[in-house]
Amino acid sequence: MRNEKTTEEIxxxxxxxxxxxxxxxxxxxxxxxxxxxxxxxxxxxxxxNLGPSTMPMVPPPxxxxxxxxxxxxxxxxxYNGPFDAVHDRLFIAPAHYAxxxxxxxxxxxxxxxxxxxxxxxxxxxxxxxxAEHSPGMEVHxxxxxxxxxxxxxxxxxxxxxxxxxxxCVFMSDGEVQEGQTWEAVQAAAHHGIDNLWAxxxxxxxxxxxxxxxxxxxxxxxxxxxxxxxxxxxxxxHDLKAMRAARATPHPxxxxxxxxxxxxxxxxxxxMSRFPRxxxxxxxxxxxRARMNIEIAAELGVAPVALEAH
Amino acid sequence: MEMVNxxxxxxxxxxxxxxxxxxCLSADLTSSCEIDGFRDRHPDQFLSLGMAEQNMLxxxxxxGLAGFRPFLHSFGVFLYRRPYDQLMASVAYPRRKVRLxxxxxxxxxxGGMTHQAIEDISVMRTIPNMTVLEAGDATEVESIVAEADRxxxxxxxxxxxxxVPRLFDTPIRIGQMRVLAEGEDVLVVTxxxxxxxxxxxxxxxxxxxxxxxxxxxxTLKPFDAAQIVDHAASVRHGVITLENHLVTGGIGSMVxxxxxxxGLARRLIRLGLQDTYAHGxxxxxxxxxxxxxxxxxxxxxxxxxxxxxxxxxDALGAVRIDAVHSxxxxxxx
Numbered sequence: 001m002r003n004e005k006t007t008e009e010i011x012x013x014x015x016x017x018x019x020x021x022x023x024x025x026x027x028x029x030x031x032x033x034x035x036x037x038x039x040x041x042x043x044x045x046x047x048x049n050l051g052p053s054t055m056p057m058v059p060p061p062x063x064x065x066x067x068x069x070x071x072x073x074x075x076x077x078x079y080n081g082p083f084d085a086v087h088d089r090l091f092i093a094p095a096h097y098a099x100x101x102x103x104x105x106x107x108x109x110x111x112x113x114x115x116x117x118x119x120x121x122x123x124x125x126x127x128x129x130x131a132e133h134s135p136g137m138e139v140h141x142x143x144x145x146x147x148x149x150x151x152x153x154x155x156x157x158x159x160x161x162x163x164x165x166x167x168c169v170f171m172s173d174g175e176v177q178e179g180q181t182w183e184a185v186q187a188a189a190h191h192g193i194d195n196l197w198a199x200x201x202x203x204x205x206x207x208x209x210x211x212x213x214x215x216x217x218x219x220x221x222x223x224x225x226x227x228x229x230x231x232x233x234x235x236x237h238d239l240k241a242m243r244a245a246r247a248t249p250h251p252x253x254x255x256x257x258x259x260x261x262x263x264x265x266x267x268x269x270x271m272s273r274f275p276r277x278x279x280x281x282x283x284x285x286x287x288r289a290r291m292n293i294e295i296a297a298e299l300g301v302a303p304v305a306l307e308a309h
Numbered sequence: 310m311e312m313v314n315x316x317x318x319x320x321x322x323x324x325x326x327x328x329x330x331x332x333c334l335s336a337d338l339t340s341s342c343e344i345d346g347f348r349d350r351h352p353d354q355f356l357s358l359g360m361a362e363q364n365m366l367x368x369x370x371x372x373g374l375a376g377f378r379p380f381l382h383s384f385g386v387f388l389y390r391r392p393y394d395q396l397m398a399s400v401a402y403p404r405r406k407v408r409l410x411x412x413x414x415x416x417x418x419x420g421g422m423t424h425q426a427i428e429d430i431s432v433m434r435t436i437p438n439m440t441v442l443e444a445g446d447a448t449e450v451e452s453i454v455a456e457a458d459r460x461x462x463x464x465x466x467x468x469x470x471x472x473v474p475r476l477f478d479t480p481i482r483i484g485q486m487r488v489l490a491e492g493e494d495v496l497v498v499t500x501x502x503x504x505x506x507x508x509x510x511x512x513x514x515x516x517x518x519x520x521x522x523x524x525x526x527x528t529l530k531p532f533d534a535a536q537i538v539d540h541a542a543s544v545r546h547g548v549i550t551l552e553n554h555l556v557t558g559g560i561g562s563m564v565x566x567x568x569x570x571x572g573l574a575r576r577l578i579r580l581g582l583q584d585t586y587a588h589g590x591x592x593x594x595x596x597x598x599x600x601x602x603x604x605x606x607x608x609x610x611x612x613x614x615x616x617x618x619x620x621x622x623d624a625l626g627a628v629r630i631d632a633v634h635s636x637x638x639x640x641x642x
Contacts (some may be wrong), residue, residue: 067437068461080477153372155372156372160377161375183359
């Protein structure tokens, strides 16, 4: 399903929505919107073959966890379209990107703007760390490193069933510190799982700060190739380059697109907080007010109208 | 007593070939889990995942999402210790129909601490959505394959391999414990390999005038607390649990919880590993050393009844000895 907006417009919309949310709530995963906006916009708007959403525009409240006593349980997968033979599936592996993913769902017309107002509210399915039942989420990925393995299993199964639909994983580069990521790549290569691909937000940031300070990971492109993947690299903010990277042939192997991103792209004012960008909470009302004006100007939107305190 | 050689191998193959949605997964312990013949004869239904259990658990979750029912074969310990997070997030939470076939339960391996699943029941039964089964003889090993595959969700099975005695002539049924004796003095609750020990002890105890009520459990979750309480209420002296597992979190704990919640005051002796790791050795040696054999059960009965039985090793008859190095698997791991 192709949206009427351009991918560039959607990426701008994602940044604006996450910015507004972060200013309003005095905190949010703002840097992830900077680095990943084009990637998620690309996936939803042109990179994936997704059918129309099967879920209500306004997300239903939390409907309980999966159990034998909860036959009506549904995941958030329906926001990505029906699970049939021809459509792609998408896993958001770093579930803390949920805020950015929800903003993207709104921009592409799969969720109502009110959905973001339910973010992290008690009793809501629009959870802070995307849960399996959260809009656009298909499986639990809150522990980093499990997404690619799950996708590899699903892709193997879909290939065996003759599905033309592929499986895509949106990943974060911090996940390469987890051993399971390498187990997944070697298994996908060993079994020739080539209906599987991933796009990784290589922003070189993690919770504690810059990855090079926390745990050096070396040349991840070479490592992925050595483990059996086909690797393509691009500037994460250059959609033309992203399209070309995605189009890289990868017969018999999974494709990993390394999208080299900047954690402050579009919001350079955030550099004053570098390298503590994982979760932006303003240190003072003064900083919040200053960021509100500066970032709004960068994004070309009006500052968020805040209530007087 | 009839001994059956590799009952799992034949039973799994017979079942899987009839069910194309069943997949056979292995993590580099293919012959040790008796699926080497299946791999050779049915390579299209076999997936080698290598020594990478974390990936295997999440991968299996993905297969489940695609509609397959993967049977994961490894030693019990390797299915939950290292990949616990993956077991929770990729298998148990979403209720994938993943069948975890855990070989070498408890002290059935000379491999020592790293190979002995001594807390698997404790761990598995606390996981929401999980079903936990344990095979106690060749018939239960043979029938556990189809029975586990009926479960609408994930299931963990303690599987016996190699030469396995045949004790029962009816298949395992989830939720149906076996009442092996209906005595009135002491209730004995066993599962897996401890049932054979209790059967041996019962014969000697009967001759000594002690009347034993004996339950064999093959379904550890869901646990039929009401039936346990009914049986406990019908004996004079109390209850003894005998398990190939730590006494904390396993059958001993389950029975204690059942009695407490029902408000039934009965003495309870829990035999099994007492807050300790085991070490490498033969099964008979380990069962004796850690107080999990027939004689340990007899002594516990004497403590409950307050009367000596005069039963000793000789009275328990010829004890079946398994060679550590069996012909089935030379390494015995």
